[in-house]
Each structure stands twice: as C-alpha cells, then as structure tokens.
Amino acid sequence: MGTTFENETIVVTSDFETGNGKNIQPIAFDHFRVEVVGDAPGYNHYFGIRIHEKSSERRVIRLEIVPDPDHARTLVPDFYGNLNTKIWYTKDGFDKDWYQFYQLPEFNFEGEGEVKIFRDRYLIQFTTVPGKTVWLTNMNPIPYTQMTRMLNEEAGKHPEILRLGAVGKSVLGREVNLVEISEGTGDKPVILIIAGEHPVEFPGQWSVWGIIRWLISSVPEAVRLRRNYRFYLVPQRNPDGVVAGRTQKNAEGINLSGPSWVGVAEDKEPDGHENRELWTFIKKHPPVGMLNFHGYMGPRGNGDWPCEGCYVPFLEDFSDPAARRRQEILNDILIWETQAVSQHKQLCMVNRGEFLYTPLARRFGAIGCCYEPVDSQGPSVNMKTGVGVLQAMVKALAAAVG
C-alpha cells in the first residue's frame, strides 16, 4: 500500500499498517525527504515511516517530512491548524508500544536524536544501528489489528460484561468492531460511543479504548453505569482508513463525518458505506446519548493549552424540552469539567455544523458531542479524557429537568 525507497544500504518505507508517506526521495546519502499523503486541505499532516539500516555502518539520518502539496490551503503547503508537539517512535513493531522521541535518551541507541518542528516541515535526526529498524510517527497509533486483538482479549476475560460483534463490514471487507458492555439483563437505555471516522485521529480511539477498560473495571461508578445502561462502542469506524494511514476518508473516498450526515434527520441515507451500516444499527438501537471522538494532533493556535475541541448539536435540534435542557446541562459540564476549551471565548460551542449528533438529536432526542482529545497529551491521558467526557454525559442524562 505504502511507498518504499530502498538501496543497498537502507530502506525508508511507509508500507505498513498505519504508515503514511509518498515521494520518498534521497536528498543526500543520509538525508531523505518524505511527503505526507493527505486527503483534503487541513488533512495533510500525518506521517508514519519505517527505516531499516541495511549497511554495517551507523549513520546520522536526517528525515524531512513535509505536508502533502496536493492538499495545500495556500500556495505554500503547511500543516494547517495542526500544531505538532510530539514525535513518537517504536523499535519493536508498529503494533507495539510507541514512545516519545525526545524524552528517552536511548532512542537513537546512541542518544543524539533531535526534532525540529516548523510550520511547513519536521526535521528528525537520529543515528541508525546496523541491522536495526525504527518506526516514526506524529500520532501515537492504535493499528486496527492491535485494537482487534485487544478487544478479543477483553471479550475472552469478561464474557459476562463485554461482548464483541460487528456493525457490518468496511468497504474492503474488514469487520467494523462493535463492543457491547452491560451487566445483567433487561431493557436499558443505550449509550453509543464511536471514534475513528477520521482514521489517523488516534487520540479519540485511545479515548474509547480507555472508556472500554474503565467500564469493565471494578470502579464503583463504572459498575453502576454498566448495570444501568447498555453501551455500544465502535472504537474504529473506518478500519480501512486506519490500515492505510488515511487522514480523513474511507476506501470509497468519503469523509464519514460532517457533510455525510446532512439531511439524514429528514430521511436521506447518509453518504458512505460504513455510515449506512451504522445508521441501520442506530435505528434498531436508538441511543439516549452519543459521544463521537475525533482527535487533534496538538493544541490549536487560537486556544489555550491543551485546547481540546468539542462540538455540540444546536439546542433547536431538540423538539423535546427535557432533552434540550439535558443538552444544555451537558454543554455546561463539558465546559467546566473537561478540557473542552478549544476557543476560550466560545468555549466548546464552536463549529456546530451537522454531524452524526444532528440526526440523533432531531430523530431520537439523544444528547451528545463530538470531542477532540489531543495527541500531545499521550494515550494514557487520552484514555482518561474519554472517561471524563462519558462522566459528563451520564451526569447530564441523570440531571433533574423540568
């Protein structure tokens, strides 16, 4: 799938699950330039590269990553709106743990790694070791195969609480994993939690993974919630995109978020194969609340650290006054009890276009939000962020209204 440069001494490639990079060019013996493969302007920021030293010599490698010039917003391509602060690496395999590049001195096997981040390029420098491989990226990934493996392990350990199924298959035939978490029998209100519409927005996928781990834990509030609600979680809505390391689209070239959902409340079918499968599922299991996790690379320049994004439906989308009041309460809880302060003047209520939450609000009175955790905070914080956003929603659902 990816692109590979190889000569007698080195391999530089994006050809692995979650890899991204094209036009890999040697500028000098030790200096390579790689272009990101973007999907749209603003979605030209993610890279995943593997480097293997074939020679018997160590060398200082310089890797220059540039945004996709085919999806530039301006004449000078830049990583528009995506302020990167972390480069991640692993030496064990793309589906193993990734570490912060510049916080572990052993990274380069010698200790002289260096990263420079500019508006229009990253410069990454490190020393190779003969026969060794390293993977580098700027979004700490959960590959689809890894997520599927972890979900299967949890399903095996907690069969009485967690069941693994699928919301149909992706365009290329991959199962779209569906996790059901609930304890005990009987009808319960449904909460739907999804991530990965934009495939490389891994912070949101870490958030859902965190929610799954928390919901099956012995934390008393988690036990109470799984007894009171039926949770359906889709941690990777776009598995083909995750595998291909795509920034925005599915295998048909459709953006599964935003415009795909316009008109769906008025009975139009959503655009995109995986969306239609999900919508069929939702109509069978209408939720009272929905969380949709995406993910920023780093803080946006127009907000305060950590500048996580949060979008919510319009209050006018709710015909039931009690549901409208609950959404209003959710908005306040998000503002004051999460990091959803992406724009310090408007707080979380920005960019309220039509998302999946719009037909859910209009058709079922489901409250919800679209939340963007930040990769710079790392997966363990992203996981807790997910739990915090879920706690915000269940508080709003339980609030006395009317």
Ligand SMILES: [Zn+2]
């Ligand atoms: Zn997104």
